Amino acid sequence: MSQLNRRRFLKTSAAAASAVMAAPAIGRAGQSANDKLGVAIIGVNGRGGEHINEFLNDERTEIRVIVDVDEAVANRRCDDIEKKQGLRPKPVSDMRRAFEDSSIDLISTATPNHWHALTGIWAMQAGKDAYVEKPVCHNVYEGTALIAAARKYGRMCQVGTQCRSSKAVIEAVAFMRNGGIGEVKFARGLCYKRRKSIGQRGDYAIPANVNFDMWSGPATLTDPKCTREKFHYDWHWQRHYGNGDLGNQGPHQTDVARWGLGIDTHPSTILTYGGRLGYQVERNDPNYVDGGDTGNTEVSIYDYGDKCMVFETRGLSVDDSDDEELNTLFQSKSGNKVGVVFYGTEGTLVQVSYEHCLVFDKDMKVAKEFKGGGEHFKNFVSACQSRKVEDLNADVREGHLSAAVSHLGNISYYMGEENRVDVSDISAVLKDVKSLDDNEVTLQRTVKHLTKNGVELDKYKMSLGALLQFDPEKELFTNNDAANAMLTREYREPYVCPRADKV
Ligand SMILES: NC(=O)c1ccc[n+]([C@@H]2O[C@H](COP(=O)([O-])OP(=O)(O)OC[C@H]3O[C@@H](n4cnc5c(N)ncnc54)[C@H](O)[C@@H]3O)[C@@H](O)[C@H]2O)c1
Structure with missing residues (x-):
């Protein structure tokens, strides 16, 4: 075993x-x-x-x-x-x-x-x-x-x-855990996936066939009832119900990253910067207010003591990628990239898709590949x-640890979303954030992506989230009481999710 x-x-x-x-x-x-x-x-x-x-x-x-x-x-x-x-x-x-x-x-x-x-x-x-x-x-x-x-x-x-349950990922993780790419302490999860604006924030009718009280369930009943144009699916980008792409696509990749790195706990330090940016530019209207309130561009940095994970979310156009390193690793010039890159002392392993992983040697040549899906149900x-x-x-325990990566990253973002700053301010703070990534290089790649999408960062500034310290055993932030309140929510009867000791 x-x-x-x-x-x-x-x-x-x-x-x-x-x-x-x-x-x-x-x-x-x-x-x-x-x-x-x-x-x-x-x-x-x-x-x-x-x-x-x-x-x-x-x-x-x-x-x-x-x-x-x-x-x-x-x-x-x-x-x-x-x-x-x-x-x-x-x-x-x-x-x-x-x-x-x-x-x-x-x-x-x-x-x-x-x-x-x-x-x-x-x-x-x-x-x-x-x-x-x-x-x-x-x-x-x-x-x-x-x-x-x-x-x-x-x-x-x-x-x-x-x-x-995917054969490719199971075999790739086993290969890596057996030293296939040397020592691995750092992984980067990517969700470079276009997400268009969900339309103007407004007061929209609930579809006639929907029981909105039951739909809302553990969330408070909102008024106006529905502020998004499309009732189904687009709740993903409203934090009351969804968790943005960090908590939507993200849990697939944070799970693979954690699994591959052999991390069996929560991170101890978390920082997210980013924003919901670019939609005013696309609509050519500086006053445009989109219906979503989750970040569409985020970089989250997680420190696990001796290991580290970074998760990058990009929702604006990723059509033409000029990032040569990522193009090589994903064997694709498409800017759409959803996967995980593991950086080892002897090579790099990339989860390219749910059913495909590639191993690169130190010269960035493909040395091995794993293919095949699985039967999760x-x-x-x-x-x-x-x-x-x-x-x-x-x-469920694996699911909890991986979902929590997204939740903790989002909490950092939400805590700092009004803290709109210049890129140089983010840069200055990142110097002191413990990470195995080159924080500055990742910041500059993000800036380049936003700029390419027409976002003038002196006009539409990024937010710098709170730098949070987390006690993984107690599941509590140790430096921010307001952030602790976001580890749960206010429920309404009878849709109350009990605490663990009351299930
Ligand atoms: N594993 C994957 O690859 C994968 C892929 C896509 C979506 N998902 C997950 O699936 C979930 C659903 O996503 P979706 O895109 O299908 O959303 P959706 O909004 O299209 O569908 C959700 C459905 O749930 C119904 N619903 C809401 N509250 C309900 C309740 N109390 N009781 C019964 N039905 C209720 C809605 O009426 C709707 O029909 C999300 O959590 C998403 O993260 C997983």
């Missing part, structure tokens, strides 16, 4: 033992006679469609309930499923109906982020196993509570970071059958 797996095994063996006691409910009353595991899928507009396909393609499962607070979305999906599966699932709008249903053994959820943890906790309290999309929580304390619920109720909780179902937490490729 590898060291990593051994550690995971020891950590989870107690929980696994209790999970065996609470073996799956195959064959209990209410379940159809076919002995398949009954599935409820929650939130099925976008990503939920993939969840449906995955369970339709697993002969061990049957989709029995579809939950969506948008009645039209739920019915459309049920119609499709009926054609493929024969059995039409029951459409419901309140997920608690699925949790009460004794024909349901496991749930998967692809709701907006602010619902993830509470959905998982309610499901596991009701004795269901749970596949929860990334980021597994909307804030740090929700992640801790979700882990506590999985352990207390002996349930399987898999996180939707599917790279964990099937891995979840297998663990639901084996009742062994260590069989899960992405147990």
Whole structure:
């Protein structure tokens, strides 16, 4: 057994033992006679469609309930499923109906982020196993509570970071952990992915079929109700519900970076700089106010003591890249680059996509490559059958640590977003920020990117976030009380996500 797996095994063996006691409910009353595991899928507009396909393609499962607070979305999906599966699932709008249903053994959820943890906790309290999309929580304390619920109720909780089941990434990480590129202490996660403005901030109608109270759930009910033009999906860029791209695409890469570096804890120092920039330039209107309030351009620096991670988010046009080093590493001149670069003493390893990794020697020549995807949902179902937490490729604890990277980076940004400064001020502060990156080089690359997109940085300044010190054991900032308040949120009854000791 590898060291990593051994550690995971020891950590989870107690929980696994209790999970065996609470073996799956195959064959209990209410379940159809076919002995398949009954599935409820929650939130099925976008990503939920993939969840449906995955369970339709697993002969061990049957989709029995579809939950969506948008009645039209739920019915459309049920119609499709009926054609493929024969059995039409029951459409419901309140997920608690699925949790009460004794024909349901496991749930998967692809709701907006602010619902993830509470959905998982309610499901596991009701004795269901749970596949929860990334980021597994909307804030740090929700992640801790979700882990506590999985352990207390002996349930399987898999996180939707599917790279964990990808052959290419599994083999690349093993290669690196066995010294394939020498000593590796630093990784750079990239999300260079165009995100256009979501339109003017305004007062938009809620679609007629949507139960907005249930959609809002653990978040406060806003007034105006919807400030974005498009109701579904674009909540990603409103912090009340989403976590920006650092917390959207980010958790896939922060997870691979943490996994590859062998980091099993939170960072101790965090700093983010950046902004939501460029949309006024694109609209040729200095007074344009976009509906989003998460950063579209960010650099987050995380210090883990002897290791370091940097995550770069770029949402403006990345069409033509003239970054020769990154072009070589990704073997692509396209500016769209989503992946992780690991810098070793003997070479460099790049996760180019979910199913492809490249190894470069010291002369930047390709020395090796890893290819192949995986079956993340099937891995979840297998663990639901084996009742062994260590069989899960992405147990909730991994998801929590990786989501927290995004949350901590965002908190630094939010704490400093009114601190608009000149590039030289950021440069001066970065000199004292502990990092294994060349902080100044990364800053200048970011400046170049913004300038290329027409952002005049003396007019539209970047924000310098708070330099935060974090105690990974206590999960508390040690130098900023206001930041501590952002580790959780104010909930409204009955959508209260309990603290870990109250699950
Ligand atoms: N793993 C991946 O590669 C991947 C890819 C895309 C999205 N995602 C994740 O999937 C999630 C959903 O993203 P999306 O783009 O599909 O969003 P979306 O807004 O298009 O869909 C969300 C759906 O959830 C429904 N919903 C909201 N609250 C609900 C509730 N309380 N109960 C039941 N349904 C509810 C909405 O009505 C909507 O139909 C996000 O968390 C995202 O991060 C993961």
